[in-house]
Amino acid sequence: MSKQERAAGHFSINESLLFEEGSPGRRAFDLSPLDVPLKQMGDLMDPELLRGEIDGMPELSEVDVIRHFTRLSTWNYHIDLGLYPLGSCTMKYNPKINERVARLEGFAFAHPYLPAQMIQGALEVQKTLEDCLAEISGMDAITLQPAAGAHGELTGILMVRAYHESRGNPRRSILIPDSAHGTNPASAAIAGYVVESVPSNKRGTIDIGALQKIVNHEVAAIMITNPNTLGIFESEIAEITELLHRQGALVYMDGANLNALMGMTRPGDFGIDVLHINLHKTFTTPHGGGGPGAGPVAVKKVLEPFLPYPVIESKTDGTYSFNYDRPHSIGRIKAYNGQFGMHVRALCYILANGAEGLKEVSEVAVLNANYIRSKLKSAYALAYDSASLHEVVFSDRLQARKDVHVWDIAKRLMDYGFHPPTVSFPLIVPGAIMIEPTESESRQELDAFVQAMLAIDTEAEQNPEIVKSAPHTTRVGRIDEAAAARKPILRWRAG
Numbered sequence: 001m002s003k004q005e006r007a008a009g010h011f012s013i014n015e016s017l018l019f020e021e022g023s024p025g026r027r028a029f030d031l032s033p034l035d036v037p038l039k040q041m042g043d044l045m046d047p048e049l050l051r052g053e054i055d056g057m058p059e060l061s062e063v064d065v066i067r068h069f070t071r072l073s074t075w076n077y078h079i080d081l082g083l084y085p086l087g088s089c090t091m092k093y094n095p096k097i098n099e100r101v102a103r104l105e106g107f108a109f110a111h112p113y114l115p116a117q118m119i120q121g122a123l124e125v126q127k128t129l130e131d132c133l134a135e136i137s138g139m140d141a142i143t144l145q146p147a148a149g150a151h152g153e154l155t156g157i158l159m160v161r162a163y164h165e166s167r168g169n170p171r172r173s174i175l176i177p178d179s180a181h182g183t184n185p186a187s188a189a190i191a192g193y194v195v196e197s198v199p200s201n202k203r204g205t206i207d208i209g210a211l212q213k214i215v216n217h218e219v220a221a222i223m224i225t226n227p228n229t230l231g232i233f234e235s236e237i238a239e240i241t242e243l244l245h246r247q248g249a250l251v252y253m254d255g256a257n258l259n260a261l262m263g264m265t266r267p268g269d270f271g272i273d274v275l276h277i278n279l280h281k282t283f284t285t286p287h288g289g290g291g292p293g294a295g296p297v298a299v300k301k302v303l304e305p306f307l308p309y310p311v312i313e314s315k316t317d318g319t320y321s322f323n324y325d326r327p328h329s330i331g332r333i334k335a336y337n338g339q340f341g342m343h344v345r346a347l348c349y350i351l352a353n354g355a356e357g358l359k360e361v362s363e364v365a366v367l368n369a370n371y372i373r374s375k376l377k378s379a380y381a382l383a384y385d386s387a388s389l390h391e392v393v394f395s396d397r398l399q400a401r402k403d404v405h406v407w408d409i410a411k412r413l414m415d416y417g418f419h420p421p422t423v424s425f426p427l428i429v430p431g432a433i434m435i436e437p438t439e440s441e442s443r444q445e446l447d448a449f450v451q452a453m454l455a456i457d458t459e460a461e462q463n464p465e466i467v468k469s470a471p472h473t474t475r476v477g478r479i480d481e482a483a484a485a486r487k488p489i490l491r492w493r494a495g
């Protein structure tokens, strides 16, 4: 292979194994000689617990290791490379100023066990973020502890449980619409509740008639997503919250994605009692491999006593402290005080945008989703006619007539240089293609994506095989996804 080919990233798949071509005795480190007596490992630990040499383990120099991992990193698609249109998951650009601020020494090197008087600045960041999130969501109090959206859901439902228990009966069930994210029923079940499904109507929103029949005194709460995972606003939300409240039940909102709501309307104003907010979606902190998540939970006054402890308090003299004296608290749900670095990034994003800027974020996110909707709706079947907010859901119904299915379309998009959108979710849409462009994308990037989707539709008509056998340009072709899930190979082995 020529130097130019290498530079352009043209490696054959076998080169993923390059690191195995080390040679005995190569080292990636260089330590000075010991100046203390040598202890054998067996002196310190039970020899039975010690692992011997790993057979065939490659021996590599620092250059080998760095090149191996850097090469692998270039094989990935990522948000800094292009559009990442995952609906529901909101993959928006991670502003680099957030990273600069989170790396400031006082933030990055603050030890999590430092006493409150030595981390006043960090606590001010957290308290300010809490205040901003409370303002944006219309709620009364926030915990920043949960480390992800699902973790926030569990925290919220445990508070719902504690609330009902304090009134004598934890109640039995949680109602969840059939369009909900899968983490909702999982969180409710882990918190000890029976899950009851609420059907959607033809408009893709909650069927109020069906809901009325199942709400009773044993319902602890409904978990609602608004706009729901079809990108549709639950316009009867006021009736829904009133219906639940009349039976003494609470209303949980899955606010993983607030992209359509900021500056437009506030969950606290339409009757929500508790919601989680994903900083790694709406508030631009990195997702997945890019960094840990953060899923703060916002509550109304009635749930405030049950918040995880410690809570951060600001005193009249302008200082901050931790309050552990919370007799009704559900307890601690995360070590330290949550993913502090993510709190810094999210606050940076909120302050950089300001109130007007966040409102504009929502406007542009909705505009972009509707741009895609209008450009693709002649080629792809819309799942529902109702107005789309920040995301739009199509189905593969038209392409399926040629036996081209949603997974084929997703794989083929990779050949056109795009990460696929969310597919096969929400579950109530057969062959769902769920697209959320977010506000960070330019018209040019959206047009390029639209062109790729239209080209795939034409191919499905004229040359379905090329779509069905995609991807053709990636390092790895189509894998057996069932085998990958059932028989995962998670360990490297020699040879």
Ligand SMILES: *Cc1c(COP(=O)(O)O)cnc(C)c1O
Pocket (backbone or CB within 6 Å): 088, 089, 148, 149, 150, 151, 181, 183, 184, 225, 229, 254, 256, 257, 278, 293, 295
């Ligand atoms: C992403 C998401 C979640 C779960 O958030 P995690 O941080 O992945 O645990 C829950 N609900 C909705 C609607 C989501 O989009």
